[in-house]
Amino acid sequence: MQVHKIFLRRLSVLELSATEFSVLVLVGANPGVYLRQLGSALDVSPPNLVAVVDRLVQRGVLARLPSAEDRRLQELHLTDAGRHLLARAEAQVEMFETGLEQSLSAAERRCLDSALKKLAAFDPPRADPPGEPSGDPRDDPNQAGA
Amino acid sequence: MQVHKIFLRRLSVLELSATEFSVLVLVGANPGVYLRQLGSALDVSPPNLVAVVDRLVQRGVLARLPSAEDRRLQELHLTDAGRHLLARAEAQVEMFETGLEQSLSAAERRCLDSALKKLAAFDPPRADPPGEPSGDPRDDPNQAGA
């Protein structure tokens, strides 16, 4: 979480949130993606993504182009300013990641990587004993005690 | 982040947020703490903590007792129901942590621990080149490009 905070601070230098940065990266790598595709890739619902795209469009870094085949769709593209901003952001992030990597040895990086992969794959053993979620009637709330 | 999500899901079984759980743990370990002390320990501002405490008091797990010496202060204590809920929550968390630990070998745990400690201590090299934050006038927003 500490590392994530520093990552966000780096992006904030360019007035970008993590979501906005992700949008730039994904649109840059997939010119013409549709809003819904972008949203499912980022796990952001369409209603919430509209505001993000709006802001980036008004900022002049993103453009909505109507699709020729299906007039419900709109292709998302980076503008020239968008490509420039993305390049600056990626430079910031790369610098950040390099700094991070250098604070660990090669062996530590390998070990961390493998440990985190295992933790990310962790599927918790279901352990809901037949006790009620919270409305436990035996929990009569009464006096305090020091 | 994935692990944190699972942690939150465990607590949600008892209808507890991470902050609420922290409050129960800290008040349980420090009976009589004041709201401001609690807030600075949790990095939650007093205005925001009031609502959290309100909810736990109304739920019957926390109690506000007026301080005898300074009538501006209020001691926070767990009720009997609060101690019971805390015990259940700690059991959930302990089960969760045990599951996590068992998905790694002892060597992996040691290595992960040391690597994360180093990353948490990471202090980013200041790298703000004399470029403007974002209002760069040379970023004239113009046409898109596929």
Place this chain on the structure above:
DNA sequence: TATTGTTATACTCTATAACTATA
């Protein structure tokens, strides 16, 4: 004058229902 708990307020994120225009 300073401090504790509190109210009010605002701004971001997130989540859901419903609308429009297309298909």
Place this chain on the structure above:
DNA sequence: TATAGTTATAGAGTATAACAATA
């Protein structure tokens, strides 16, 4: 009817200013 983008709205989480009571 189904889908894409959109609007409106509500709920959390977070941040700041200001207030009453007390020191």
